[in-house]
Amino acid sequence: MKRNNNRTAIVVGAGLGGIATAIGLRLQGYQVQIWDRNEKGGGKLQEWKKEGYRWDLGPSLLTMPEVLNDWFRLADRRIEDYLTLVPLENTCRYFWQDGKIIDEDDSFWKNPEVQSLLKYGEGIYQLSGKAYLNHPPSEFWRAFHWRNWKDLKHLPKLMSLLTLAQVVEKKIKDPYLRQLFCRYATYNGSSPYLTPSTFLIIPYVEAHFGGWYVKGGMRKLAEAFERIAMEEGVEFNYSQEAIRYENKKITSHQGIGATPDLLICNGEAIRTANTLLKGCYTEKEKNTINKPSLSSSGFIILLGVRGENKELKHHNISFTRNYPEEFKSIFEKKELPHDPTIYISITKREEGGDAPEGCENWFVLVNAPAKTNFSEEESENYREKVIQELRNRKLLLPSQRIEISRQIHAGEIAKRDLTTEGALYGWASHSIATSLFRPAMKHPREEIYFVGGSTHPGGGIPLVLLSAKMICEKILKNFS
Ligand SMILES: Cc1cc2nc3c(=O)[nH]c(=O)nc-3n(C[C@H](O)[C@H](O)[C@H](O)COP(=O)(O)OP(=O)(O)OC[C@H]3O[C@@H](n4cnc5c(N)ncnc54)[C@H](O)[C@@H]3O)c2cc1C
The missing domain is CATH 3.30.70 (Alpha-Beta Plaits)
Incomplete structure (x- = not known):
């Protein structure tokens, strides 16, 4: 499938979304370079070792492994040659200070109250899977295709003004379960009392696809993607921070410059708009991106x-x-x-x-x-x-x-990942607008694209990989 199309692309950021996009573009024949300010790739997927101990520093739970499998299929690789995924029988043990304990295992998901909430989340998944998770917001119309008529009955859930906590309260009587389900809002760095009930898709996905661990540590995921990218001929430039983009020329802090046909930004979209791309936006556009509250x-x-x-x-x-x-x-x-x-x-x-x-x-x-002045x-x-x-x-x-x-603390996270005030997911998803219409995946005028946790469809490993897939499809469509 690989062709040489004589076009060049620079991906700024070697987070999972950035590396996956680099692979996708390489498969389309682009000459691809990745620049990252850190010494290693993986972005938030880092680890720390000391005196016989090892810790993952970022994500610890993998959901929707099928999204990962899709990327391996696209790259014509066998996942088992790169990664071992371990299913978790008990995804989480919950403790309350009065001594109550609940295990999130098979029997937990069978509880009738839990089932009623999962049913609600399933409907959202069926509709948004077709429209929102696999397509950019400009293609929401796909949800209204006649083939989806059966799932369209779930549209009110997607557009509901109720918060996640309000729907949980309506569906669940048990106070422990109520608190447990509210915590899913934190998967995208939001409050259950402000985030729309759409995010009840998260427990459904966790129940349906299970919780997984990556053998050897979560960083192995980033290493597997980096290996494929290298095998495909992507050029990695670490310790290279992109600091300026003017007249289609990108410049690093060491003064290295390039004029790629495409620029893909994998760093947080808010900070990127205020720093690297500050000359590419009008004041009005910058205000729009800076206005929503942070995750x-x-x-x-x-x-x-x-x-x-x-x-x-x-x-x-x-x-x-x-x-x-x-x-x-x-x-x-x-x-x-x-x-x-x-x-x-x-x-x-x-x-x-x-x-x-x-x-x-x-x-x-x-x-x-999200506050760095500690x-x-x-x-x-x-x-x-x-x-x-x-x-x-x-x-x-x-x-x-x-x-x-x-x-x-947040200050160190902000410095390491270049995020605004150390926010983990860019905007908080505290309204339907900021949940469904996140910072755009493409600049309104220039050939600059955005991939990763702060753009569409959101943060977390599977969503970031879906974001990379959408960007590659969009670019293929725009240039073919
Ligand atoms: C503590 C923590 C726990 C989490 N838990 C989970 C979990 O359990 N499950 C889950 O699915 N997700 C979890 N997440 C979220 C998940 O890690 C992220 O959504 C995902 O890894 C983000 O990937 P990304 O592609 O957006 O890139 P990022 O990982 O954000 O990487 C972006 C990269 O871009 C680089 N960069 C930015 N600007 C520049 C520039 N100008 N020049 C050069 N380089 C630049 C940065 O250095 C960074 O390396 C967690 C995150 C954190 C921090």
Whole structure:
């Protein structure tokens, strides 16, 4: 299928979306270069190793593996030659501070209240899968094709003004399950009390396609895509930050310049519009992109723990006592939550070598405001507070001792990934407009395209890969 079309493309950013787009364009015959400011590819898919421990620093759960398979088929590769995907029997264990525990396993999804919510999400998936997830917003009309007439009955759900929390409250009586389902809003960095109920597609997808882990660590995903790109002849330029784009010429911080036929930006669309492409937008366009509120960031703590707590699974969530107050802190007060919901991932459960004998590698994540002006003292105090919470909630046992501890706050995330105030997903999805019509995938006038978590259809590994697929199809259509 590969042709040489004598056209050149530069992809700025070696996140998963950027590398996948580079592969797709190479398969269309483009000469493709990737520039990334970091020393390694993968963007948010990084890892850290110290004294016999290994931690994933970004995503920890893979959903919709079929999207991944599609990319391997497109590149004419066998996925098993590059990756081993491990299905999780228990996707997450949820803890409440009153002692209640729920496991997200097969029997959980069969609960009748849960089933009614899944049915709701299934309808959204059936309709939006055809329109929204596989096509850019300009092609929403596809949803109205006569072949979809059966699924069109779900349209009111897609356009509903109800929030995710409101629909959960209507469908579910059990207060524990209510809180559990509200947490799916955080998959795109939003509040369940503001995000549209459309996002009930997320639990449906998790139930239907399962939760997965990538053997060897989530970074293996990025490495597999990087390997295919290299085999196909994509040129990688690391430690090269694109700082200026003027008169179709892109320039790096070392003064290296190029005038590609196509520019693809994989960095966060908001920051890219305000920095690299600031000369390409009118003030009005910049105001539009800067106006919506930002998604949440994260406060991450990596712990090397001597001793084991067998009650903890691979993925665990310990809930706050007051969920509305937590989201108010993050999105209104812009403060680190006082009584946070705490996520703990221990890959040692899957991967014996990720921590020394008798030890555990804890990746601890608290949802945090997109705000970078924390002092080191504040960051240190908050780390202490979260560790104390882990002890109070009996997740970190008296018999367990912390050997290694490192925290990563929004400021560091902003610097590493070049994101606005450390936001993980660009805009928060706090309205139908900001959920369905995210920053555009193409510049209104120039041959500049956008791929990745801050553009359409949204953040998370599968969506970013769908975004790359859509960009490649759009470019193929525009130039053939
Ligand atoms: C803590 C955390 C937990 C997460 N958990 C999950 C999860 O469990 N499951 C899931 O599916 N998703 C999860 N995600 C989201 C997922 O990681 C992202 O949506 C996805 O990896 C983003 O990919 P991307 O293609 O948008 O690129 P990114 O990973 O954002 O990479 C963009 C790259 O562009 C580079 N760049 C930007 N501007 C420039 C420039 N001017 N010059 C050079 N280089 C530039 C950056 O350095 C970066 O390397 C999580 C994210 C985080 C941070």
